[in-house]
Amino acid sequence: MDKIRFEKVTKTFLIRDEKKKGAQREFTAIRDIDFSVKEGEFITLVGPSGCGKSTLLDLLTGLTRPTKGRLLIDGREITGPGLDRGIVFQQYALFPWKTARGNIEFGLEAKGIPRSEWKERSEYYLDLVGLKKFADRYPHELSGGMKQRIAIARSLAFDPDVLLMDEPFAALDAQTRETLQSELLRIWQKTGKTIIFVTHGIDEAVYLGERVVVLTANPGTVKKIVDIPLKHRLEDADIKSNPVFVEKRHEVWNLLHEPEFIGAHI
Numbered sequence: 001m002d003k004i005r006f007e008k009v010t011k012t013f014l015i016r017d018e019k020k021k022g023a024q025r026e027f028t029a030i031r032d033i034d035f036s037v038k039e040g041e042f043i044t045l046v047g048p049s050g051c052g053k054s055t056l057l058d059l060l061t062g063l064t065r066p067t068k069g070r071l072l073i074d075g076r077e078i079t080g081p082g083l084d085r086g087i088v089f090q091q092y093a094l095f096p097w098k099t100a101r102g103n104i105e106f107g108l109e110a111k112g113i114p115r116s117e118w119k120e121r122s123e124y125y126l127d128l129v130g131l132k133k134f135a136d137r138y139p140h141e142l143s144g145g146m147k148q149r150i151a152i153a154r155s156l157a158f159d160p161d162v163l164l165m166d167e168p169f170a171a172l173d174a175q176t177r178e179t180l181q182s183e184l185l186r187i188w189q190k191t192g193k194t195i196i197f198v199t200h201g202i203d204e205a206v207y208l209g210e211r212v213v214v215l216t217a218n219p220g221t222v223k224k225i226v227d228i229p230l231k232h233r234l235e236d237a238d239i240k241s242n243p244v245f246v247e248k249r250h251e252v253w254n255l256l257h258e259p260e261f262i263g264a265h266i
């Protein structure tokens with residue numbers, strides 16, 4: 001069965017009508033989004049600014065509902081937020097008054113894990129993201145990359161089936177971003193989570209995604225879903241020279257540079 005299914009999902013918002021004072025009009029942010037994600041799959045979503053990437057993730061969190069269509073997880077309609085979905089945002093969203101360990105334990109408490117298990121579990125997730133030695137640091141004592149690792153560890157501590165990531169590495173410098181990308185792949189391979197990862201970066205989308213969903217803007221629709229048959233992402237030290245990477249990167253680049261995107265900010 002599909003882990004996640006978008007069934008002809010449309011989301012419209014009421015916005016101010018620029019032509020008529022005091023009036024409102026409908027604005028279609030995304031239209032007829034229809035695709036499925038398999039259990040354990042790593043999917044990346046890429047598209048120009050305003051194509052509805054965040055709107056799609058909001059719908060998956062259950063914080064907003066579609067105007068038309070349905071979103072399903074394990075065949076059940078999403079009707080609200082749930083601990084089956086972990087979220088990692090661009091901004092780290094850590095509690096500044098809690099240590100790295102405290103932030104992770106928050107996830108354990110929310111899930112109802114007995115307090116006696118917190119230490120062992122938080123150590124496990126700190127170790128998974130390579131920060132065992134930094135357990136007692138506060139967020140302001142950690143680098144941006146470390147904060148994002150803690151945010152990932154905290155989301156994983158809930159043991160969600162699905163990890164939703166909204167440009168999680170966008171605020172990091174290029175080198176830290178590359179390190180975290182490969183760490184995320186390693187974590188994904190180890191945990192087998194289903195991951196939906198939103199990005200502006202074509203390289204990032206192709207490197208991480210087993211499939212890349214290319215979206216168009218105004219309204220956001222699926223332009224194409226590109227398979228990325230890269231086998232050894234972590235073992236290949238210079239993956240960006242790999243002919244499959246080069247070819248697929250070019251395909252996604254072309255899709256994003258077709259006439260309807262001219263002038264769009266990608």
Ligand SMILES: Nc1ncnc2c1ncn2[C@@H]1O[C@H](COP(=O)(O)OP(=O)(O)OP(=O)(O)O)[C@@H](O)[C@H]1O
Nearest residue numbers: 013014015027029048049050051052053054055056
């Ligand atoms: N609450 C809202 N009310 C009205 N319009 C909205 C609302 N939320 C989003 N939109 C509009 O829907 C469209 C899609 O927005 P969204 O934030 O999902 O795009 P995005 O692809 O994530 O953009 P970016 O890449 O710039 O972050 C945009 O045109 C935006 O202005």
